[in-house]
Amino acid sequence: MSRSALIGLDWGTSQLRAYRFGADGQVQERRSLPHGIRHLPAGGFEAALALAVSGWDEAPLLACGMVGSRNGWHEAPYLDTPVDVARLAGALIRFGRADGRSIWLVPGLREPHRPDVMRGEETQILGVLAQFPSLAERGALLLPGTHSKWVSLRDGAVAAFTTVMTGELFGLLRDHSLLGAALPEAVDDAAAFHQGVQMIQRSGGAGALACLFSTRARMLEGSLAASSVPDYLSGLLIGDELRIAQAAGWIEADHPLLMVGEGPLCRRYQHAAELLGVSLQPAPETTTAQGLWHIAKAAGLLTDRNWT
Amino acid sequence: MSRSALIGLDWGTSQLRAYRFGADGQVQERRSLPHGIRHLPAGGFEAALALAVSGWDEAPLLACGMVGSRNGWHEAPYLDTPVDVARLAGALIRFGRADGRSIWLVPGLREPHRPDVMRGEETQILGVLAQFPSLAERGALLLPGTHSKWVSLRDGAVAAFTTVMTGELFGLLRDHSLLGAALPEAVDDAAAFHQGVQMIQRSGGAGALACLFSTRARMLEGSLAASSVPDYLSGLLIGDELRIAQAAGWIEADHPLLMVGEGPLCRRYQHAAELLGVSLQPAPETTTAQGLWHIAKAAGLLTDRNWT
Numbered sequence: 001m002s003r004s005a006l007i008g009l010d011w012g013t014s015q016l017r018a019y020r021f022g023a024d025g026q027v028q029e030r031r032s033l034p035h036g037i038r039h040l041p042a043g044g045f046e047a048a049l050a051l052a053v054s055g056w057d058e059a060p061l062l063a064c065g066m067v068g069s070r071n072g073w074h075e076a077p078y079l080d081t082p083v084d085v086a087r088l089a090g091a092l093i094r095f096g097r098a099d100g101r102s103i104w105l106v107p108g109l110r111e112p113h114r115p116d117v118m119r120g121e122e123t124q125i126l127g128v129l130a131q132f133p134s135l136a137e138r139g140a141l142l143l144p145g146t147h148s149k150w151v152s153l154r155d156g157a158v159a160a161f162t163t164v165m166t167g168e169l170f171g172l173l174r175d176h177s178l179l180g181a182a183l184p185e186a187v188d189d190a191a192a193f194h195q196g197v198q199m200i201q202r203s204g205g206a207g208a209l210a211c212l213f214s215t216r217a218r219m220l221e222g223s224l225a226a227s228s229v230p231d232y233l234s235g236l237l238i239g240d241e242l243r244i245a246q247a248a249g250w251i252e253a254d255h256p257l258l259m260v261g262e263g264p265l266c267r268r269y270q271h272a273a274e275l276l277g278v279s280l281q282p283a284p285e286t287t288t289a290q291g292l293w294h295i296a297k298a299a300g301l302l303t304d305r306n307w308t
Numbered sequence: 309m310s311r312s313a314l315i316g317l318d319w320g321t322s323q324l325r326a327y328r329f330g331a332d333g334q335v336q337e338r339r340s341l342p343h344g345i346r347h348l349p350a351g352g353f354e355a356a357l358a359l360a361v362s363g364w365d366e367a368p369l370l371a372c373g374m375v376g377s378r379n380g381w382h383e384a385p386y387l388d389t390p391v392d393v394a395r396l397a398g399a400l401i402r403f404g405r406a407d408g409r410s411i412w413l414v415p416g417l418r419e420p421h422r423p424d425v426m427r428g429e430e431t432q433i434l435g436v437l438a439q440f441p442s443l444a445e446r447g448a449l450l451l452p453g454t455h456s457k458w459v460s461l462r463d464g465a466v467a468a469f470t471t472v473m474t475g476e477l478f479g480l481l482r483d484h485s486l487l488g489a490a491l492p493e494a495v496d497d498a499a500a501f502h503q504g505v506q507m508i509q510r511s512g513g514a515g516a517l518a519c520l521f522s523t524r525a526r527m528l529e530g531s532l533a534a535s536s537v538p539d540y541l542s543g544l545l546i547g548d549e550l551r552i553a554q555a556a557g558w559i560e561a562d563h564p565l566l567m568v569g570e571g572p573l574c575r576r577y578q579h580a581a582e583l584l585g586v587s588l589q590p591a592p593e594t595t596t597a598q599g600l601w602h603i604a605k606a607a608g609l610l611t612d613r614n615w616t
Binding site: 070110111114115116117147162163164165166168169172173175176177178203204205206207208209210212213214216217218220221223237240241244247248 | 549
């Protein structure tokens, strides 16, 4: 086993992911444990960490995610935007563990003029920016998910961001609302998704709240099959997220908009963007691991051999 | 007991309300039974009706609500807007019961160019219009609730309407979302409600989907107490409903906007409207009973003594 240059931890609520980096920044080994901060083993944080790095040689430890939240191991206070990699690297929190060794924590980001926060995504974003320096100069980044993040980029920094709870709202409506009551198993229906996006488009700025009940009305009139309700709802919500992004100026015609991720959810965003005439370029999945490496490098952790 | 001129039934999903009218249109007696169409007693619809009118003399029977839906007693198909009392009265469905007697059913309304329906509210609306003829000439009516209804009125008719699922969404977010997780008992906080409305106002047309996560961010930064989360969410959602009403042109500056109802929910709407500079006049609670009387009168049911 070659000597480790860094051990990176992506430590969220439900998962703990550990990466052992070689001197060239490549991930030599990766592990995934079900020990997010709400699912710690007996022995707590120290025990989870010991499991994650077991058998690896010692190296600087850099962690991002909920481990640095108020309910985490040690609080790493939010850093106000704008934030670039140098500023974030300069704000790492060094936390002395019980055995005298240290762990560095990446702070989350906060919007100074509007209530919004992120924790964990900042590291993934910096990983993307290292790969796409021209995007970092001026552009926007979308990280779709339960809580989608829209990120505005200027001069190499995260200038601002907004969280949109699209995925969570979709789950609530499908699983707990009148619209989702007693549905049969969902059947893929691209046309229903398309109709949901169009409904938003035709709503003249009103958005999803004004369109949700159309789901019920269309079921009653027989133009929407119960098995297609999830696709229609998804079209309404993703359509509204993109409408908001246009209304709020997060999408600029002359500057690139990249979406991080692959898979079915990203294909939905891609499809909705095409319908709305929005140019949304897929970026290859960039792992948080790459972000951890770049932050560690900017912080000088890699050359500092005095880790303890 | 004076002779009955009409028996009116407001027969919804969970409740059955019965009204016995005298010849002057006043309600002589009213009953409320827990026998909505999903909660029928043994013996089904006939048995529920027998309980509702037990001991009353015979009179024409007019029913509105879910009893006329596909899952009701007998389907009364939707009538497309625009609809005034004469048109609705001419579209009543006469349904012959097992014993040879009849019951008339009020149809629900449907939007012809956009998927939306109502069933039951049309009767309440016509009751309001009979009381406020100048509103019926040109104005708008709001029926707040789980599924709020916004009604545009022109030339004495319901010109168009839209359903906004504000109340249901509020319940979903409070009871099932991350935002409502593990909240203590709610404490009335008018300032938090106010802040929610203002957040929507400042969102520049983006609306609630873009603002929901601010609830979480504000709790984390300590500017929103957990016990005030329901009031803040309520401000976001009611504020967005009013924003939509303005954006969609349902509120016209030169024409009256009335809200039907009283009580805490209506006071919230009133408060939000004041913050947004919208003139929202409360109307005294107008019962569905008054609508049933006016529809029966327009249909000639009251003079037709041959009820069977």
